[in-house]
Amino acid sequence: MQQQLDAPLLRQAALTELQLLAELLNDTGYDRETGVLLHHLAARTAGLCAEHAAAFGDSAAAERFNVTSIQMSTTVGCAQMAAYYTTSLASMHLEVGSAEDSLQLVESARHTVSNPPPCLVALWSACEAQAWALLGRENAAVRALEAAFASYRATPAAAEPAMRFASNRWLTPRWLDGTAGMTWFHLGEPRRALPYFASLLEGPLTVSPAGPSHTARELLYAAKAHLAAGNPDEAVRGAERAMGVLSALPAHLLHQLRRTFSSHQAVPSVQALLARIAEGDETCAAPHAEAF
Numbered sequence: 001m002q003q004q005l006d007a008p009l010l011r012q013a014a015l016t017e018l019q020l021l022a023e024l025l026n027d028t029g030y031d032r033e034t035g036v037l038l039h040h041l042a043a044r045t046a047g048l049c050a051e052h053a054a055a056f057g058d059s060a061a062a063e064r065f066n067v068t069s070i071q072m073s074t075t076v077g078c079a080q081m082a083a084y085y086t087t088s089l090a091s092m093h094l095e096v097g098s099a100e101d102s103l104q105l106v107e108s109a110r111h112t113v114s115n116p117p118p119c120l121v122a123l124w125s126a127c128e129a130q131a132w133a134l135l136g137r138e139n140a141a142v143r144a145l146e147a148a149f150a151s152y153r154a155t156p157a158a159a160e161p162a163m164r165f166a167s168n169r170w171l172t173p174r175w176l177d178g179t180a181g182m183t184w185f186h187l188g189e190p191r192r193a194l195p196y197f198a199s200l201l202e203g204p205l206t207v208s209p210a211g212p213s214h215t216a217r218e219l220l221y222a223a224k225a226h227l228a229a230g231n232p233d234e235a236v237r238g239a240e241r242a243m244g245v246l247s248a249l250p251a252h253l254l255h256q257l258r259r260t261f262s263s264h265q266a267v268p269s270v271q272a273l274l275a276r277i278a279e280g281d282e283t284c285a286a287p288h289a290e291a292f
Contacts, residue, residue: 118151
């Protein structure tokens with residue numbers, strides 16, 4: 001497994017970079033080309049801040065940073081990136097269970113781009129698949145999931161540097177498998193979800209291009225699916241791997257773990273895990289983020 005990554009340090013680095021970009025945009029003079037570049041960098045960095053805030057359970061800050069990314073992209077007329085960050089916001093709404101809001105945001109993103117590239121269509125469809133699954137709409141979820149895989153297969157290398165950065169981070173076979181696993185889990189089909197999570201629990205673990213927090217999230221879903229399928233020891237292995245990815249697991253994720261495993265305390269491996277979680281409560285990372 002890769003060395004543990006310090007999530008609070010990564011978050012602070014992104015916040016510091018965003019603050020610097022804000023000062024450059026607000027307090028210095030620049031030509032149009034430089035201004036476009038600065039706005040793109042600010043959008044990207046605010047997007048990273050949004051991901052870190054979401055990873056620490058601070059959904060309000062995550063939403064503010066995502067809105068900043070949308071505004072920065074819109075200011076320089078980059079409709080594709082504005083749509084991308086709108087989709088990112090939609091995905092974060094899924095995390096708090098707001099499936100209807102997520103679908104509305106994806107629809108808004110679709111109207112932003114008149115001729116969307118396949119990579120955006122894949123992101124939209126993946127988000128819709130999970131939203132429909134949360135709403136219990138299996139047929140709609142499966143259609144959206146199939147559309148996500150089909151669009152991914154049709155995705156060439158993105159032409160715009162900003163879109164290339166985004167698609168290289170998220171649009172990978174592993175990310176799509178994770179999306180499929182989460183979709184089937186939300187549909188109440190944990191055994192159908194498990195094959196999509198298999199690579200996370202087999203052999204050395206590598207951190208996803210989407211970041212260590214996303215890797216921890218994938219592993220937590222793998223643990224939940226195994227637990228729901230009656231495999232508590234495998235579930236514990238997934239949870240332990242999730243705890244090993246980050247130097248300190250955020251408080252809200254520790255709470256999720258405790259709630260997920262609390263009804264299985266008769267299993268020895270679960271008892272050991274809950275004891276470790278109790279120790280982690282004393283050193284867990286707390287959310288803190290400043291708005292742009």
